Amino acid sequence: MFKVTLKGLRAHARRLISTLLAVFSGIAFLAGTMMLSDTIGKTFDDLFADVYQGTDAVVRSSGVIEGSFGSDDVRGRIDASLVDKIKDLDGVAEVEGSVQSYAQIVGKDGEVLGDPTQGPPTFGSDWPEFQDLNPFHLVEGDAPQADDEVVIDRRSADDGDIAVGDRIQVLTKDRPFEVTVSGIAKFGDADSPGGASFVMFTQDAAEQHLAEPGKVDTISGAAESGVDQAELRDRIATEMPEGVEVLTGAELTDETQSNIADALKFFTIFLGVFAGVALVVSVFSIYNTFSIVVAQRTREMALLRAVGASRRQVLGSIFVEATVLGVVASLLGILGGIVMTGILKSLLKAFGVDIPAGGLVLKPRTIVISLVVGLIVTLISAVGPAVRASRVPPLAAIRDVAVDRAARSRLRLVLGIVVVLLGIGATFSALSGSGSSALSAAGGGVVLVLIGTIILGPIVARPLSRVIGAPLRRVRGVTGHLAEENSARNPKRTANAAAALLIGVGVVGFFTVLSASLKHSIETILDRTVTGDFVIDSGSFGGSTGGLSPELAADLNELPEVEAASGLRFGQVEIDGSGEFITAVDPTTFDQIVNTEVKEGSLDNLGTDGIAVFTDKADSHHLKVGDPVSVRFAQTGKHTFRVAAIYDRSELVGNYLLSTDAYAANVPDQFDSQVYVTLASGVSMEDGRKAIESKADAYPQAKVQDQDEFKSSQAGQVNQILGLVYAMLAFAVLIALMGIANTLSLSIHERTRELGLLRAVGMSRSQLRSSVRWESVIIAVFGTLGGLGIAVFFGWVAVTAADEEALTFTFPVASLLVIVILAALAGILAGLRPARRAAKLDILKAIATE
Numbered sequence: 001m002f003k004v005t006l007k008g009l010r011a012h013a014r015r016l017i018s019t020l021l022a023v024f025s026g027i028a029f030l031a032g033t034m035m036l037s038d039t040i041g042k043t044f045d046d047l048f049a050d051v052y053q054g055t056d057a058v059v060r061s062s063g064v065i066e067g068s069f070g071s072d073d074v075r076g077r078i079d080a081s082l083v084d085k086i087k088d089l090d091g092v093a094e095v096e097g098s099v100q101s102y103a104q105i106v107g108k109d110g111e112v113l114g115d116p117t118q119g120p121p122t123f124g125s126d127w128p129e130f131q132d133l134n135p136f137h138l139v140e141g142d143a144p145q146a147d148d149e150v151v152i153d154r155r156s157a158d159d160g161d162i163a164v165g166d167r168i169q170v171l172t173k174d175r176p177f178e179v180t181v182s183g184i185a186k187f188g189d190a191d192s193p194g195g196a197s198f199v200m201f202t203q204d205a206a207e208q209h210l211a212e213p214g215k216v217d218t219i220s221g222a223a224e225s226g227v228d229q230a231e232l233r234d235r236i237a238t239e240m241p242e243g244v245e246v247l248t249g250a251e252l253t254d255e256t257q258s259n260i261a262d263a264l265k266f267f268t269i270f271l272g273v274f275a276g277v278a279l280v281v282s283v284f285s286i287y288n289t290f291s292i293v294v295a296q297r298t299r300e301m302a303l304l305r306a307v308g309a310s311r312r313q314v315l316g317s318i319f320v321e322a323t324v325l326g327v328v329a330s331l332l333g334i335l336g337g338i339v340m341t342g343i344l345k346s347l348l349k350a351f352g353v354d355i356p357a358g359g360l361v362l363k364p365r366t367i368v369i370s371l372v373v374g375l376i377v378t379l380i381s382a383v384g385p386a387v388r389a390s391r392v393p394p395l396a397a398i399r400d401v402a403v404d405r406a407a408r409s410r411l412r413l414v415l416g417i418v419v420v421l422l423g424i425g426a427t428f429s430a431l432s433g434s435g436s437s438a439l440s441a442a443g444g445g446v447v448l449v450l451i452g453t454i455i456l457g458p459i460v461a462r463p464l465s466r467v468i469g470a471p472l473r474r475v476r477g478v479t480g481h482l483a484e485e486n487s488a489r490n491p492k493r494t495a496n497a498a499a500a501l502l503i504g505v506g507v508v509g510f511f512t513v514l515s516a517s518l519k520h521s522i523e524t525i526l527d528r529t530v531t532g533d534f535v536i537d538s539g540s541f542g543g544s545t546g547g548l549s550p551e552l553a554a555d556l557n558e559l560p561e562v563e564a565a566s567g568l569r570f571g572q573v574e575i576d577g578s579g580e581f582i583t584a585v586d587p588t589t590f591d592q593i594v595n596t597e598v599k600e601g602s603l604d605n606l607g608t609d610g611i612a613v614f615t616d617k618a619d620s621h622h623l624k625v626g627d628p629v630s631v632r633f634a635q636t637g638k639h640t641f642r643v644a645a646i647y648d649r650s651e652l653v654g655n656y657l658l659s660t661d662a663y664a665a666n667v668p669d670q671f672d673s674q675v676y677v678t679l680a681s682g683v684s685m686e687d688g689r690k691a692i693e694s695k696a697d698a699y700p701q702a703k704v705q706d707q708d709e710f711k712s713s714q715a716g717q718v719n720q721i722l723g724l725v726y727a728m729l730a731f732a733v734l735i736a737l738m739g740i741a742n743t744l745s746l747s748i749h750e751r752t753r754e755l756g757l758l759r760a761v762g763m764s765r766s767q768l769r770s771s772v773r774w775e776s777v778i779i780a781v782f783g784t785l786g787g788l789g790i791a792v793f794f795g796w797v798a799v800t801a802a803d804e805e806a807l808t809f810t811f812p813v814a815s816l817l818v819i820v821i822l823a824a825l826a827g828i829l830a831g832l833r834p835a836r837r838a839a840k841l842d843i844l845k846a847i848a849t850e
Contacts, residue, residue, distance in 0.1 A: 020329045022289070022742075025735045026275070026282035027333025027374045031366055032340025033271035037264060038361040039341065043190075044260040052256070054132030055249040056229045057236055059086065059219040062245040065572050065634045066579040074572040076635040077215040077668070078244055080207075086219060089235055091227035096133050097216035099206050100125040101669055102546030103199045105152060106169035106176070106700045107160030112539075114156075114197045121545065124172060124199045126206035127151055133220045135193070136200065140164050141183030147205040151183040155192035156199075170199055171701055172209045173669050175549055212668045271344065274728040277507055279377060281732045284500035285739030286381035290322070291496065315386050322382035323375065330374030334367060347727055409459070416456035423448025431800055442801045446794045450506070453786060457495030457502075461782065462488045468785075469778050476774060479767050482758075483774035487782075497743040498783030500736035501823070505784045508729050509791025509819060510798070515722045516812035517799045519715040524808055525651040526711055532564075532593040533688060535710040536675040536696055537703045541570055547671030548699055550660070556677060557589065561691035563680045564589040567672030568653070569663060574632040575656065576621070582631075583653040584663030593676040596653060601625040601645035603657070608665060610644030612657035618646045633666040737830045740779055744772060744834035748841075755838055756847040765839040772835035773828050780827025784820050792816075 061076040083097040103124025105113045114122040127143050128134035136151070141164035144150055150170070152162065162168055166181050185200070187193040200206075207213065223232040229248035237246040247255070341360060427445030465487040472480025487494045538547040548567065556565035566589035573582045585594075587603045596603070596612075603612060611629050613621075623629065625643050632638045641662070664670055679688040689704060696702040705713060748755065755768065792811065799809045 020325055020332075021738060022282040022285040022735055023326060023329030023374050023378055024333045024336060025731070025738070026279040026377065027330050027370050028336030028340045029278045029731060030275040030373060031334045031337025031370045032344055033268070033275050034366045034369065035337055035341045035360060035362055036271070036344050037268045038363050038366065039359070040267075041261060041264060042361045045257045052135070052249050052253045054222060055220050055252065056223040056227075057221040057232045057249065058247045058252045059221070059236060059240065060217070060245060060247075061634070062243055063634050063637065065574050065632065074634040075217070076243075076633075077211065077217055078219070080214050080216045082240070082244070083216070083219055085239060086221060086236055089239060091224050091232050091235055092221050093224045094130045094133060094222040095219060096128050096130055096221075097203075097219045098126050098128060099211035099215070099217050101210040101217075102172065102540075102671065103210065104171040104546060104701060105156050105160060105162075105197055105199055106171065108162060108166065108168070109160075110700060112171065112701045113160050115539065122197045124170070124201065124206065124210045126203045126210075127200040128220075129203075130222070132222050136185040136187055136198070138183045138185050141181070144182050144200065144202045144205075146180075147202055147208070148179050149182040149202070150179045151185050151200040152181055153192040153196075153198045154184055154186050155195065156197040157181075157184045158191070169700065170209075171546070171699070173546075173549060173671060174209055175551060176699060177209075215668075271728075274732065277503065277729065278732040278735060279373065281500040281504050281735045281739070283377055283381050284496060284503070285735060285742065286378055287384065288493070288496040288500075288739060288743050290318070290382045290385040291493070318382055318386035319379065322378045322386070326375040326378030327371065329378070330371045333374060334362075334370050337366075337370070338362070347724070412455060413459050416452050416459065419452030419455060420449055421452075423450075423452055427797055431797065442797045443794075446790070446797055449793065450503075450790055453790060454495075454499050454502070457499055457786070458492040461491035461495040461498070464782055464785070465491070465494055465778055468781050469774075472774055472778075476770065478763075479770040480774055482771040483778060486771070486775050487778045493743060494779055494782065497740050497779050498786065500739045501733070501780060501783030502787040502790070504729060504733040504736045505787030505819060505823060506790040506794070508726065508733065509788045509816060510794045511722060511725045511729075512812060512815050512819065513791055513795030513810070514798055515718050516810040516815060517795065517807055518718050520810040521807045522714045522718075523711050526707060526714075529595050529649050529652045530593065530676060530707065531595055532676040532678040533685065533706065534677040534679075534692055535705050535707070536677065536692070537705060537710065537713065538671070538673055538699075538701050539703065540671070540701075541673055547673045548675060548702060550670050550672055552695060552699055552702065553586070553589075553672060553675045555695045556675065556692060559691050559695065561680055561683045561688050563678045564592040565675055565677045566590040566593050567660075567675045569660065569671060570654075570673055571663065571667050572634070573656075575629065580656060581654050582656045582658055582663075584658045584660045584667075585653070586660050593678050594652060595649060596657075597648040598645050599648055601643070603645050603647075605644040606657070606659035606662065607644070608659065608662045609639075609641055610659065610662070611641040612645040612647055613643055614650040614655040615646055615648050616650075617655045618643070635668060636666045639666065733826075736783070737780075737826050740776055740783075740827065741830040741833055743779075744776055744831055745837060748772070748834055748838045752841060753847060755841055756843050759841070759843045760847060769835040769839045772838050773831040776831025776834070777824050777827040780823045780830065781820065784823035788816055788819065 059078065059082065061078050063076040065074040077099075080097050083095055086092055087095045100123055102122060104122040107113050127136075131137070136153070138151065139154060141151070152168075156162070160168070162181055162184075164181055164184060167178050168181060169176050169178050179199075179201075185198075187198075192198065201209065207215075211217070221232065221236065223229065229250055233246045233248045240246060338360060423445045425445070426448060427442050430441030430445055466484060469480065469484025469487065472484055474480075476483075536548065536552070540547045547569075550567060550569075553565045553567040556562050566586050569584040571582050571584065573580055575582075585603070587606045591598075591603050598612070599615065601612070606612065611631070613623055613629070618624070623643050623646075625646065627643045628640050629643060630638055630640055641658070645657075647657075660670075677688075677692060679685070683691075685706065689706070693704050696704050703713070759765075759768065796809050799807045
């Protein structure tokens with residue numbers, strides 16, 4: 001029986017090639033994501049282990065505010081006087097204080113380098129005097145000697161076309177200023193640390209432009225010979241004041257590597273989701289292929305039973321085929337994953353996510369997981385067909401074809417309806433809650449609806465195929481009618497072929513609906529909250545990511561064409577033990593431009609000790625005007641503020657508001673993320689823009705936009721993310737279309753005699769090709785419509801579960817119609833090869849086929 005199986009594999013190699021491709025595609029995506037994650041992780045691990053090898057101890061503030069929503073932690077600064085204190089300790093060979101904050105380079109073309117909001121950060125620091133404590137090393141030029149000289153990283157030099165000796169502009173918390181590039185450096189073996197840009201000043205200049213007088217962010221020390229890191233750490237720690245902590249160089253390396261690993265988790269999960277979608281789509285393609293192949297081999301199976309083969313042997317034969325296919329396809333998929341790693345990296349870079357990677361890392365677990373997943377996916381897909389094959393009675397050898405009765409199955413109908421109703425019930429039950437748990441529970445309900453829809457597929461395939469194909473009867477005549485009949489005659493095959501596309505289109509449609517809802521919600525929020533005429537956007541969130549100097553808003557308020565200009569500053573604080581974003585505004589101008597719908601108190605009462613609280617937060621913490629709120633800052637520690645106002649509109653400003661005076665007293669680095677401007681009465685938009693640009697042009701990162709332009713730019717950020725998602729999902733949709741093409745190719749083999757008879761009674765080759773192509777279109781549109789139904793439902797659930805006030809569900813008719821049209825065109829492409837194959841059939845040989 002084993003020999004028969006191997007001969008069957010060779011004999012039916014052409015039939016099973018698409019199955020192999022489906023497994024190969026899914027495993028290549030899975031292996032590629034794992035290799036890319038491992039490569040990046042090892043690159044960073046090696047990089048930081050190398051650059052910190054000369055650092056034996058690090059001193060820093062223990063006052064840290066944990067980041068919320070995945071943002072970076074915020075840590076306070078320490079006194080620079082500690083440098084001299086540490087220098088005098090026994091066992092210390094070298095010691096140096098350093099500062100690090102936002103700085104951004106302007107290229108020679110006048111464009112800023114880097115995107116601190118959506119890409120790697122842009123830093124400024126001092127250039128360490130001692131090379132053992134310096135993670136950078138010069139590759140061109142010299143260290144900075146004067147306060148107007150800097151060293152920049154190699155990556156920024158290449159991106160900005162900057163050479164040693166060039167004068168460039170640098171953006172910091174001060175007004176933009178010019179410096180001379182004295183040197184270019186690399187971070188270990190990398191052109192930059194993780195794609196981040198660095199501008200490195202003299203220590204005096206760094207303190208002036210980046211930090212505060214007499215403060216440093218960290219102090220690094222190297223031990224004398226014979227003193228280990230732990231011993232040096234303990235000696236330093238005994239002399240440090242309260243609020244200061246000491247780490248060994250090894251501990252710092254471990255912490256940095258752990259932080260990088262945590263930061264990569266989202267990236268790994270992001271890629272893993274799309275790999276999972278591709279694998280699920282592959283399952284349907286593989287299952288459909290095995291189902292058709294087994295159906296086509298009914299006579300062969302029956303003859304095997306007739307000559308003595310047992311059901312177990314027939315079942316084992318199919319499983320052996322599946323095992324061989326799974327192993328071979330998985331091994332090829334691992335090789336394909338090497339290519340996919342490069343494709344994924346290039347794809348992410350094209351969308352602004354530049355992730356450096358060193359030599360390719362292929363871990364044993366990647367090989368094992370890929371083989372196991374590929375084998376399991378293939379075997380699961382083969383279970384149903386294998387069981388059916390084992391039940392073929394010997395008398396079936398005299399039958400022509402099997403009859404598809406899936407559309408009449410009462411059990412399938414009842415089971416499908418029950419699962420769908422359970423999913424809908426679970427979804428609506430979950431929506432009665434709130435928060436991320438509600439969204440997760442609702443997602444589980446949607447999955448049930450999806451499963452129920454797939455179960456009902458063969459039931460609805462026949463009537464829907466006739467509805468979709470009805471226009472073809474009028475437009476394409478006989479060929480359209482045959483396409484409709486062929487898709488409706490075997491509803492199970494049609495439903496299974498469309499299921500893979502249903503899932504792919506469902507995910508694509510979901511993100512389409514979600515992005516449309518996000519963009520519409522952004523427009524709605526801006527319309528009802530911003531009453532100003534212009535927005536100056538820095539492209540940053542403020543805080544550690546930088547932004548605009550507060551002096552810009554001050555300059556704008558001096559213009560006669562401007563009624564009021566007010567900046568928004570965002571920072572990280574701790575309230576009630578958890579990290580919170582807080583927004584700082586100028587109460588004297590902010591209320592004239594942004595409507596927060598204050599219902600109690602007044603923003604005018606913020607002063608230096610007042611705080612405004614969003615209604616929901618006030619209710620959950622039982623706060624009212626005049627109540628105290630404890631706020632902890634990284635630099636200055638805990639402070640008590642009184643509630644000065646309670647407001648209803650939080651979409652633009654978040655849950656807490658401080659005055660810029662109170663914020664400046666506790667946060668040393670001041671940046672405006674955006675500046676909102678209202679023009680004076682009688683000033684035209686054109687004149688107002690000219691006046692604003694006369695001040696904003698001094699800031700290269702500043703983008704002056706009216707309200708419509710600002711809405712478009714915010715929508716553009718959503719579109720950029722959506723474009724990346726579409727590119728990732730295109731792979732899964734391609735697998736689904738391969739499945740449709742495979743289904744049609746195999747069904748042509750099944751209908752060889754029928755097609756020959758059609759040709760014999762006068763059907764031309766072109767008519768036959770057209771019939772097969774239109775059948776492919778019907779299948780593609782059927783799967784697409786089902787996917788869009790799931791997409792719209794899941795999109796509505798996601799928006800409703802997230803926040804009904806902040807997000808508004810939007811039904812993007814035009815975008816969804818485009819998806820249907822593209823699916824129909826893709827269906828035509830998927831049917832080209834099967835159609836050509838059908839048209840090439842020899843009429844006499846086809847009729848003679850049994």
